[in-house]
Amino acid sequence: MARTLLLRLAVALLAALTAALGGQARADIVRLAVASNFAEPMQTLAEAFSAGTGHTLIISNGSTGRLYAQIVNGAPFDVFLAADTVRPARLVEDGLAVAGSAQTYATGRLALMEPGDATAGTPSPLQRLQSGDYRRLALASPDLAPYGAAAHQVLAHLDLQTASASRQVFGENIGQTYAFVATGNADLGFVALSQIRHPGSAPAGRYDLIPAGWHDPIRQDAVLLERSNDNEAARAFLDFLALPEARDIIAAHGYEAPE
Amino acid sequence: MSESLPAILLTVQLALVTTLILFVIGTPLAWWLANTRTRFKPIVEAVTALPLVLPPTVIGFYLLILFNPGSAIGGLWVRLAGDTLAFSLSGLVIASVIYSLPFMVQPLQTAFERVGQAPRDAAASLGASPLDAFVSVVMPLSLRGFITAGGLSFIHTVGEFGVVLMVGGNIPGRTRVVSIALYDHVETLDYASAHALALGLVAASLSVLVAVFLINRRYPVHAG
Structure with a gap:
């Protein structure tokens, strides 16, 4: 008898606790699933958005593929900022994202980066890629990360896929790929331009910008998830992304902001 | 299943090499820990146990820094082996040896402590050298510890994930072990392949553990 009572008490306590936490979450908190390449500008955007609206943004970074898999399995996100247009569209098709909300x-833009300080007169990263003068070439996993798929297209465009195959190493997302290069373990790597170009400071390492025509455009779509259809703060954030203030921040990080 | 074969072979290879190296490193370390009277013993024991409590990300991050060809160790390795430690099987072996060290040392240390001083004194009085006494008296009496240590180190290495994810680079046939391949399948929503590998890992781990417990029952403790 006493044990049943104790059990009931514990369940009630747990329910009260989760309700308190959940209730707080509904009000004006927006949970964002953000593709790793956009982690850096997202920080600045979050500060600007929170300062303007008072809403709180909670950001989870990962590869677009991983975040997509998490959303399909019921992850509690409100907005998904993907690194492609395919997965947001698929979420709409599956009824997991609000139709018409994708933007x-x-x-x-893709960049080919090498670690350390540039030495004047030495071959550029792109020249090194083409002459095979590198030990390890880091790219994001093409199945999971759109920047990895784009890097694959660049290698195919340059007819270097076979030549580089045995030296490719894969980051689970573009953030891990960047870490492989930044720590010097890979001496060449395809990363997002946004990871190198920080407004107001010098780029971290030498890089070559990959011509946009060498791969399909990396158009990145944001989408409102179905479970947050009535979340006003989430909708406000999506509107905010299209405002000049947000677009300036996005452009300053090395992206082409949409027209 | 056939596409998973390279990952399975690689995982078994990694676990076998790691376990062998751990026997070589772990046996003297455990022997020393079982016999030392130094007051630094708790510190050495704590350092040995550290991989049990540290998140794999800590080990993975430090290894990434250490393996970098610009660092002393990473640079030396590139000069000797002509390849980076990160993204190579050798790098994974080093990571696994660190990660599984407590699973080797702790069962061995316990076993050595149980053997105690008496059998060694008896061997010595019969004219055996310390090494001879260790090989022909202590080791047979500690068989249970060796089986446990080897089995646990092997299967713990098979189950390793976080460190390999951080320093491996996910290269098919070179560093894509079963746990990483499984992760890839889950992320790309290929649940059929994920199920096959996950079930395989459960079956393999369970088999090794059951084998360890079964064998241990047949070789009861020889308390000193």
């Missing part, structure tokens, strides 16, 4: 917030 392109940025078009990404």
Whole structure:
């Protein structure tokens, strides 16, 4: 008898606790699933958005593929900022995202980066890629990360896929790929321009911008998830992304902001 | 299943090499810990146990820094082996040896402590050298510890994930072990392949553990 009572008490306590936490979450908190390449500008955007509206943004970074898989399995996100247009569209098809809410917030650019300080007169990263003068070439996993798929297209465009195959190493997302290069373990890597170009400071390492014509445009779509259809703060954030203030921030990080 | 074969072979290879190296490193370390009277013993024991409590991300991050060809160790390795430690099987072996060290040392240390001083004194009085006494008296009496240590180190290495994810680079046939391949399948929503690998890992782990417990029952403790 006493044990049943204790059990009931514990269940009631747990329910009260989760209700308190959940209730707080509904009000004006927006949970964002953000593709890793956009992690840096997202920080600045979040500060600007929160300062203007008082809403709180909670950001989870990962590869677009991983975040998509998490959303399909019921992850509690309100807005998904993907690195492609395919997965947001698929979420709409599956009824997991609000139809008509998908919008392109940025078009990404790929960069080929090498670690350390540039030495004047030495071959550029792109020249090194073409002459095979590198030990390890880091790219994001093409199945999971759109920047990895774009890097694959660049290698195919340059007819270097076979030559580089045995030296490719894969980051689970573009953030891990960047870490492979930044720590010097890979001496060449395809990263997002946004990871190198920080407004107000020098780029971290030498890089070559990959011509946009060498791969399909990396159009990045944001989408409102179905479970948050009535979340006004989430809708406000999506509207904010299209405002000049947000577009300036996005452009300053090395993206082409949409027209 | 056939596409998973390279990952399975690689995982078994990694776990076998790691376990062998751990026997070589772990046996003297455990022997020393079982016999030392130094007051630094708790510190050495704590350092040995550290991989049990540290998140794999800590080990993975430090290894990434250490493996970098610009660092002393990473640079030396590139000069000797002509390849980076990160993204190579050798790098994974080093990571696994660190990660599984407590699973080797702790069962061995316990076993050595149980053998105690008496059998060694008896061997010595019969003219055996310390090494001879260790090989022909202590080791047979500690068989249970060796089986446990080897089995646990092997299967713990098979189950390793976080460190490999951080320093491996997910290269098919080179660093894509079963746990990483499984993760890839889950992320790309290929649940059929994920199920096959996950079930395989459960079956393999369970088999090794059951084998360890079964064998241990047949070789009861020889308390000193």
